[in-house]
Amino acid sequence: MEPSNHTRVTDFIMQGLFDHPQHQRLIFGLFLCFYMTAIMGNSLIIGAIAIHPPLHTPMYFFIANLALVDILCSSSVLPKMLKNLFQEKKTISFDGCIAQLFAFTLSSGTELVLLTAMSYDRYVAICHPLRYVNLMSKDICISLAAGVWAVGTINSLVHTLLMLRLDFCGPNLIRHFFCEIPPVLALSCSSTYLNEIMIFMADIFLAMVNFLLTTVSYSFIIIAIFKIQSSKGKQRAFSTCSSHLLVVSLYYSTIIYTYIRPTSSYSLDKDKMVAIMYTLVTPTLNPVIYSLRNNEIKVAIRKILPFNTK
Template identity: 55%
Template sequence: MNHSIVTEFIILGLTRNPEIQGLLFVTFLCIYLVAFLGNMLIVITIIYNTSLHTPMYVLLLALAIVDIICTTSITPKMLWTMLTSEKTITYSGCMSQLFFFTWSLGAEIVLFTTMAYDRYVAICFPLRYSTIMNNHMCVALLSIVMAVAVTNSSVNTGLTAKLIFCGPNTIDHFFCEIPPLLALSCSPVRLNEVMVYVADIILAIGDFTLTCISYGFIIAAILRIRTAEGKKKAFSTCSSHLIVVSLYYFPVIYTYIRPASSYTFDKDKVVAMLYTLVTPTLNPVVYSFRNKDMQAGIRKLFAPLTH
């Protein structure tokens, strides 16, 4: 096995057309700033306002932190490759990017399910909500989120790091993700694919099913609301949540459920943008900024600046 081991990778990015690189750079810089600043505003608002130190907003805080880690682990490097001719990333840098992205992927999937359960308890058992969703339950749920995310990321990143990369070292993607790395490996990837399938079925498909069940009970409870205005408002909130959740789950399931030989990177780049950039940008708007308590918290945060 006289192979030369790859020490760095070349990331091709979203496109090889230099004429639209500038437009893409400005577009994705704006998207990243909206996602980063929006989620950072949520983090600061919840930490600053003690009235928001409840399980519901602690889960929103966790989601915002996960979204910041997700976008920041990918987008700055992607923007740098667009702005300069330097498209290389070291092997260790690639594995680090893979670890943090995979961690945020697993954490966000489980968080969506946890937040759906929180809404289910709040709507279906409003009188028992404070008893069920107490501080101990909140800590337990966040511990499960962290444990699942770390386990998923450690296993899949560790298995990827054990692969042999002997050339070519060109990643036809805009970041280091498992599918394009498996396609580059010159060693067997069967075990990696099996573990990715297992994670996809248990995390993505399993959690999406649990999320839909929670929202099914929520919708059933909404149908019992007597006022038409109350039903309209509740359905509007639930439908927006489900749309954002679907925009995250379906692309993840599509990306990770296939063998390495079937990857089509031009299409997969567009799909990957949904769960790396679009969803983290929409989450603050859908889950937080439409909430009256969050709006009041943001106004309180900026109140000293208005005097």
């Protein structure tokens, strides 16, 4: 028996971020500035870590991976959204929608696992400093990073393939500004039971388990910091993980609001606004958070800027 392609919809129409934008040029300019800042900021972080030997440590290796994930996240969504702002009919092809869904799901799943790996790195650095070199060797860091990207890729591939097996007969209006799983799934005219089961499993294993592991890591970190006698030592220990803790808080607050809920409780209009946080605002803020109080990154960035002055 030959497999058949039941997909009847060849393209989708995006509702966009705003139903009736009154200040389209202002919105375009604002979002373009955020996007360019996110790309340049994260690229500077990657470049600074690559060329500055003092930053060739496990912590900065994972920060470079996070910057790469943030570039992928923003670039999977924002260029098409910016283009649609000046189009009367905001369309995306079926193949383009699936590609966007794959890229975004890859970046979001990878970031969840990566933040856990980063929290483990901080746990080892603060709770087992004498064993840090052995427990976070170069080979172990590369293996962890490869595992992180493998988990994100497999998760994204599973959701994408499950989406491809569905029938889309119409309507084809996506109530969002990009192809995310819940609003696309709502348009299917065939059973989405298996998709919802896999989404639930991803919520448990990617979101809940990683959140729990990150929480456990920071519980041990906080206990270890309180055991430090000198206030200066406590401040130094906390400063090594404060940036990561802030990034974790920003990312998980939006992810939990959007995904850790029953499908029936989704409010797509509100979710569009929250999606701006994790597709644009968070990738823009992450480089700022990691470089604002980090003198080593500041020194490295000055070395690669063309207008560097000593």
